[in-house]
Amino acid sequence: xxxxxxxxxxxxxxxxxxxxAPALAQNWDMPTxxxxxxxxxxxxxxxxxxxxxxxxxxxxxTVHSANSLFGHAEIKDAVRQGLVPIGxxxxxxxxxxxxxxxxxxxxxxxxxxxxxxxxWEASRPAVEAKLAxxxxxxxxxxxxxxxxxxxxxxxxxxxxxxxxxxxxYNVATERLAELLGATPTQVEEGxxxxxxxxxxxxxxxxxxxxxxxxxxxxFVSHYIDTQAWLPKNIVFxxxxxxxxxxxxxxxxxxxxAAEAEARGWEMSMAETEEKIGELVExxxxxxxxxxxxxxxxxxIGEIMTAEWLEEAGExxxxxxxxxxxx
Numbered sequence: 001x002x003x004x005x006x007x008x009x010x011x012x013x014x015x016x017x018x019x020x021a022p023a024l025a026q027n028w029d030m031p032t033x034x035x036x037x038x039x040x041x042x043x044x045x046x047x048x049x050x051x052x053x054x055x056x057x058x059x060x061x062t063v064h065s066a067n068s069l070f071g072h073a074e075i076k077d078a079v080r081q082g083l084v085p086i087g088x089x090x091x092x093x094x095x096x097x098x099x100x101x102x103x104x105x106x107x108x109x110x111x112x113x114x115x116x117x118x119x120w121e122a123s124r125p126a127v128e129a130k131l132a133x134x135x136x137x138x139x140x141x142x143x144x145x146x147x148x149x150x151x152x153x154x155x156x157x158x159x160x161x162x163x164x165x166x167x168x169y170n171v172a173t174e175r176l177a178e179l180l181g182a183t184p185t186q187v188e189e190g191x192x193x194x195x196x197x198x199x200x201x202x203x204x205x206x207x208x209x210x211x212x213x214x215x216x217x218x219f220v221s222h223y224i225d226t227q228a229w230l231p232k233n234i235v236f237x238x239x240x241x242x243x244x245x246x247x248x249x250x251x252x253x254x255x256x257a258a259e260a261e262a263r264g265w266e267m268s269m270a271e272t273e274e275k276i277g278e279l280v281e282x283x284x285x286x287x288x289x290x291x292x293x294x295x296x297x298x299x300i301g302e303i304m305t306a307e308w309l310e311e312a313g314e315x316x317x318x319x320x321x322x323x324x325x326x
Contacts, residue, residue, distance in 0.1 A: 025057065026245075031064045032088040033072035039267045040142060040233050041065050044088060047235075047260040054252035059245070061086065076236075080134050085241040091127070091141065091234040099312035100126050103319060104143070106308050107176050107228045108301025110323070113269055116143050116230040122323035126315055127234070137242055139257035141234040142264030145207040145272040146227025150220045152202050154285070158296035167195065167204035172304070176205065176228075179300045193219050208275035217282030224289050225276070226297060230268075235260070 030048065034041045041063070048061035064070075070078045075087040076094065095102030103123050104110070110119040120141060128138045155161060162181035168174040169186070177184035182203060187195045189210070195201045196219035204220075205228060216223075235257070242250060280286055289297060309316050 025059070027060045027062060028085045029064060029069060030061050030086045030088070031067075031069040031075050031078065031084060033067050033075065033090070034088075034233075035066040039271050040088070040144075040264065043142060043260055043264045043267055044235070046263070047256050050256040050259060051252055054256060055249050059249045059252070076136075079236060079238050080136060082238050082241060084238075086139075086235065086237045088233055088235045091232050098130050099308060100130055100315055100319065102308070103312075103316065105172060105229050105231050106301070107147075107172065107304050108226075108297050109305050109320075110230065111146065111227045111297075111301070113143070113146075113227075113230065113265070116146075116232075117265065119323050120232065122325075123319045126319050131236060132239065135239045136236045137239045139235045139237055139253065140261035140264070141232040142261060143230040143232045143268050145209050145268060145275065146225075146230045147205050147207055148211075148226045148228065149222075149224040149289075150204050150206065150211055150216055151222040151224065152196070152220050154222055155224065156290040156293060158293055161203070164202045165200060167192065167201045173205065175304060175307075176300065179303060180296075189214075196220060208272055208279060212275040212278040212282075215282065217279065217284045221284060223276070223279050223284050223286045224293070225286060226289055228297070 030044065032041055032044055036042070036045075044063055048063055052060045069084070070087070072089060072093065075084075075089050078084050079087045092102045092105040095105070100123065104116065104119060110116045120143075124138070124141075131138055149155070151164075153160070158180070164180075164182045165185045166173075166177035166180065166182035167187045168177050168184035169188070174184040185195070185201050187201055187204075192201075192204065192214055205226070208223070211223065237253070242253070245253075276286055305320065309320065312319075
């Protein structure tokens with residue numbers, strides 16, 4: 001009896017000591033596809049700093065930007081499999097897995113920051129539920145600047161779009177071009193200046209960031225601020241790894257995530273203003289869509305939303321209904 005008592009007592013003492021000891025410091029690697037100059041990445045660095053500060057350095061996050069740890073297409077699975085605890089991707093990249101992930105990229109469903117925020121509030125529970133099925137917990141999401149029209153000529157009447165060669169880069173932009181009466185033409189981002197200068201394309205839709213970075217004023221003259229859709233980046237964490245953290249570290253992450261989401265939306269709006277300013281400085285004419293063009297774009301939004309709902313079914317309908325409830 002005495003022989004067996006000592007190991008039992010020792011085990012109890014060790015267990016008590018481990019429970020009383022502070023949790024070990026941890027470092028989390030966090031991949032993101034985007035470079036350090038992108039506001040999304042700058043926001044992530046600040047998020048990481050705030051987590052470190054809130055946990056007194058007991059949880060540090062090392063950001064690996066510009067696809068340096070995992071490529072964009074690999075990040076979600078890397079987090080899901082626990083190769084890294086946390087990561088960031090463009091949410092709509094997952095639309096081929098489930099249509100709900102592409103709701104923020106339906107043209108003209110939510111064509112302003114205010115509407116994009118309402119759409120995120122309406123769709124977040126569904127997005128969270130889908131990712132939870134794969135062992136992922138959503139932390140926050142931040143939009144890119146809205147997608148707007150770039151043209152070589154002024155367009156106020158929707159009929160002016162008919163027959164124009166329109167840059168397309170995915171199924172949605174091809175469909176948008178068709179509904180505008182334009183001719184979709186596949187052009188990669190790096191080929192945009194050449195495609196315009198040679199007349200292969202006469203119009204495109206992209207963010208003010210992309211336009212300014214490409215010096216669009218060298219090949220187009222008009223920017224119509226349609227903000228057709230505001231696609232979001234989403235940050236998520238491996239649920240098991242998150243829940244294995246002490247409660248105070250979990251709370252620190254969630255608090256920092258809420259701050260990062262609020263800050264990120266402000267950064268995105270500031271980016272929009274700054275980049276549109278660069279387009280103006282470059283000599284482009286910046287305008288709001290005419291009433292006639294706005295009406296046609298709204299019609300196209302309804303058509304493309306209806307087409308999306310055919311794929312998304314009841315889950316998608318519930319999100320759209322919640323978005324439009326107010």
